[in-house]
Amino acid sequence: MREVDPRHVRRSAGQRRGPAPADLAASPFRVDRDRVAASPFFARLGGVTQVVSPTGSGLLVHNRLTHSLKVAQVARAIAERLTAQADVAVLLRRLGGCDPDVVEAAALAHDLGHPPFGHIGEQVLDRLARHRFGLPDGFEGNAQTFRIITTTDVRGPTVSGLDLTTATRAAVLKYPWTRLSHPQPHPRTMAILPRGAGEPPDMPGTGSAKFSAYVTELDDFTQARAPFAGRIDPWQQTVEAAVMDIADDIAYAIHDLEDFHRVGVLQHATVSAELNAWQSGALELAGMETTELDKQARRPGCSLEQLRRRLHAKDSWVVDDEAFAAAVGNVRRELVEGLLAAPFDGSVEAEQAVADFSARWTARLVDGVAVLAEPHPRAAHAVLSVQHWHEVQVLKFVHHRFVLARPDLALHQRGQARLLTALVEALDQWLTDRQEAARLPRRLHDLVELADAEYTTLFGLAPEVLVDATGEPPRGRDGVRALARGRAVVDFVASLTDNQAGAMMDALTGRSGRLWTDAFVL
Incomplete structure (x- = not known):
């Protein structure tokens, strides 16, 4: 009997033979891609904010679904390019593989865990999960993605999750x-912190700022990583994860700039002033004291100098001042003197300019990906070249500085944060109302039962992983039930679209006169 490839193993291994009845593909990795694409959690991304919510605004901007499709396109292109190079392909096999179908499936899945309203929703749910419900794991969009594909999505061939292969899960x-707890020693204790492993400066003692699994999914996590033991370090991304990560960066850096050029938010004059001022005054800016630079942050050129210094502080292993200066020059020529030189007016010429900019930069960055046998701890085995890495940092800077930092966007996001906070509190109150508990949405009821079983098992086998910020484990059965309630509410709210979250809050507060809305199609 032929030995099963460990990268093909599903959690249901041994429970059934052959593909599930609904699977149309023979390749196990193609099956993974199809299962993700067919998931209602994937379809939901069409109603979830990328940067600004398109709902009701009339703006033609990316949402999480269109972003995920473009990440998948870029990721597959990178994987196919790398595996086509004979010498690189040998190294890829030694590191655990780089299958284009795996990369595409992971790219399609990578944002499934994003809650309503994007990153602001992620911050709100994390705060509430930790402080209101005492969940040591809190909330993290990447970990929520892993929970969805392994546990809470019920459209796969098994009772829970999509039953994906180990390669795609990894x-x-x-x-x-x-x-906080896995693997040991934990990456946040390393002398050189892997990217994302450090604790947030304003939240000491809370664990890594970024992480991709909750303790409830440790079995799936361990099984997914098993085929890569001895090939890559325990805290290191697989090559396929690294390719997905690079593709996400490329899509984010380019396509969000497209959006805000289209809607007139990204202005030629302000971006030009920032980049030109830094180029002409680089030596003077480099000599400024940090306190003085911070005071003058609104002066053109100063924000870009702050970026250069942050890169030196965090990633000195790759930062090169000549490459940074060249990246600023390239972005100025291509973006400022090119794309932004003429306002977007919806004409064929304007559309072609956007398409040309996007295609040219995407191809350029895809061609800049290489594979390393021994990467720096803050890098992965698949990396952008030094020059391309700097260009991505400058492109992302333009987006942060001239879009995300806008007061009007902040005003909008503060309202979204208040809405989500109120929604979580209202659902928690409903759960604890004995008179009304029987009329809970069935999905929320099922999530409570699922989380209760998970936390009961963990409390019996490894109570130390349930210790909260006070250093105390749950207090008996009531404490476990409280954790389950909290996780269920967070899972439920995180699975809503922007529209559903708003409509449900309107209904719970009596502001809506409609009995049936999409908020209840859950």
Whole structure:
């Protein structure tokens, strides 16, 4: 009997033979891709914010679904390019493989865990999970993605999750550790911290800022990583995860700039002033004291100098001032003097300019990906070249500085944060209302039962992983039940679209006169 490839193993191994009845493909990795694409959690991404919510605004901007499709396109292109090079392919096999179908499946899945309203929703749910419900894991979009594909999505061929192969599950693990406890020693204790493993400066003692699995999914996590033991370090991304991660960076850096050029938010004059001022005054800016630079942050050129210094502080292993200066020059020529030189007016010429900019930069960055046998701890085995890495940092800077830092966006996001906070509190109150508990949405009821079983098992086998910020484990059965309630509410809210979250809050507060809305199609 032929030995099973460990990269093909599913959690259901031994329970059934051959593909599930609904699977149309023979390749196990193609099956993974199809299962993700058919998931309702994937379809939901069409209603989830990328940067700004398109709902009701009339803006033609990326949402999480269109972003995920573009990440998948870029990721597959990188994987096919790398595996086509004979010498690189040998190294890839030694490191555990780089299958284009695995990379594409992981890219399609990578944002499944993003809650309503994007990153602001992630911050709100993490705060509430830790402080209101005492969940040591809190909430993290990447970990929520892993929970969905292994546990809460019920459209796969088994009772829970999509039953994906170990290779695809491992490729989704962008930050292959839990917040606090696994693996040991934990990456946040390393002398050189892997990217994302450090604790947030304003939240000491809370564990890694980024992580890709909750303790409830440790069995799946361990099984997914098993085929890569001895090939890559325990805290290191698989090559397939690294390719997905790079593709996400490329898509984010390019396509969000497209969006905000289209809607007139990204202005030629302000971006030009920032980049030109830094180029002409680089030596003067480099000599400024940090306190003085911070005081003058609004002066053109100063924010870009702050970026250069942050890169030196965090990634001195790769930062090169000549490469940084060249990247600023390239972005100025291509973006400022090229794309932004003429306002977007919806004409054929304007659309072609956007398409040309996107295609040219995407191809350029895809061609800049290489594979390393021994990467720096803050890098992965698949990396962008030094010059391309700097260009991505400058492109992302433009987006952060001239879009994300806008007060009008902040105003909008503060309202979204208040909405999500109120929604979580209202659902928690409903759960604890004995008179009304029987009329809970069935999905929320099922999530409570699922989480209760998970935390009961963990409390019996490894109570130390349930210790909260006070250093105390749950207090008996009531404490376990409280954790389960909290995780269920967070899972439920995180699975809503922007529209559903708003409509449900309107209904719970009596502001809506409609009995049936998409908030209840859950």
